[in-house]
Amino acid sequence: MDAREMKIKAAAAALEHVESGMKLGIGTGSTADEFVRLLAEKVAAGMKVEGVPTSERTARLCLELGITLRSLDELPELDLTIDGADELDARLTLIKGGGGALLREKIVACASRKMIVIADESKQVETLGAFPLPIEVNPFGHVATRIAIERAASRLGLSGALNLRMAGSERFHTDGGHLIIDASFGRIPDAEALSAELAAIPGVVEHGLFIHIASLAIIAGPAGARTVTAQ
Numbered sequence: 001m002d003a004r005e006m007k008i009k010a011a012a013a014a015l016e017h018v019e020s021g022m023k024l025g026i027g028t029g030s031t032a033d034e035f036v037r038l039l040a041e042k043v044a045a046g047m048k049v050e051g052v053p054t055s056e057r058t059a060r061l062c063l064e065l066g067i068t069l070r071s072l073d074e075l076p077e078l079d080l081t082i083d084g085a086d087e088l089d090a091r092l093t094l095i096k097g098g099g100g101a102l103l104r105e106k107i108v109a110c111a112s113r114k115m116i117v118i119a120d121e122s123k124q125v126e127t128l129g130a131f132p133l134p135i136e137v138n139p140f141g142h143v144a145t146r147i148a149i150e151r152a153a154s155r156l157g158l159s160g161a162l163n164l165r166m167a168g169s170e171r172f173h174t175d176g177g178h179l180i181i182d183a184s185f186g187r188i189p190d191a192e193a194l195s196a197e198l199a200a201i202p203g204v205v206e207h208g209l210f211i212h213i214a215s216l217a218i219i220a221g222p223a224g225a226r227t228v229t230a231q
């Protein structure tokens with residue numbers, strides 16, 4: 001089974017948690033795209049859902065496939081969000097934002113009664129941090145913000161390259177018009193402490209650590225999909 005087939009398996013298992021009438025947060029990324037495609041088939045067959053997309057990219061795909069969309073201001077309380085992740089550990093702490101959608105993803109997930117993560121098993125790790133942590137920053141003073149991030153990380157004994165994300169020769173901009181700094185810490189043994197340090201920096205808009213937000217993960221491997229709850 002290749003990676004795409006695993007993503008489809010995870011997405012299909014997550015779809016079983018979706019009921020007609022639900023208000024759904026819809027994630028971003030290649031795994032979330034598979035979920036959108038399967039959801040669209042259900043919608044075409046008569047399932048009624050209203051979706052709040054976590055990115056312009058997801059919004060485009062949903063509209064193309066006939067899924068009804070609302071803004072989060074129209075539907076500020078959602079039943080369920082289904083989204084991918086870049087890494088997840090046994091406590092279901094996540095690193096997200098590889099696609100740059102972390103801010104909207106976190107806002108939407110936190111407005112939902114439940115968040116289910118869908119992933120292939122390559123995303124499961126013992127300790128987070130091999131995947132560079134995306135940190136969304138305001139363009140104003142981003143160099144000063146990068147220095148503040150470096151100092152905050154060093155207080156926790158963390159170090160590593162902090163790279164401004166590029167899209168070709170241009171700076172990458174998020175849907176909200178911010179920049180992303182990808183922080184290669186290697187290992188993040190205390191996600192809560194790092195989250196608190198980052199949140200205290202004025203230029204940091206949001207970071208990609210999702211702590212106590214997901215309550216269920218559906219992980220697909222060659223043998224099929226299994227459901228994991230936070231340890």
Ligand SMILES: O=C[C@H](O)[C@H](O)[C@H](O)COP(=O)(O)O
Nearest residue numbers: 029030031097098099100101
């Ligand atoms: O910003 C992007 C999101 O956090 C994605 O959920 C994450 O990067 C996982 O994406 P993929 O399913 O493509 O690995």
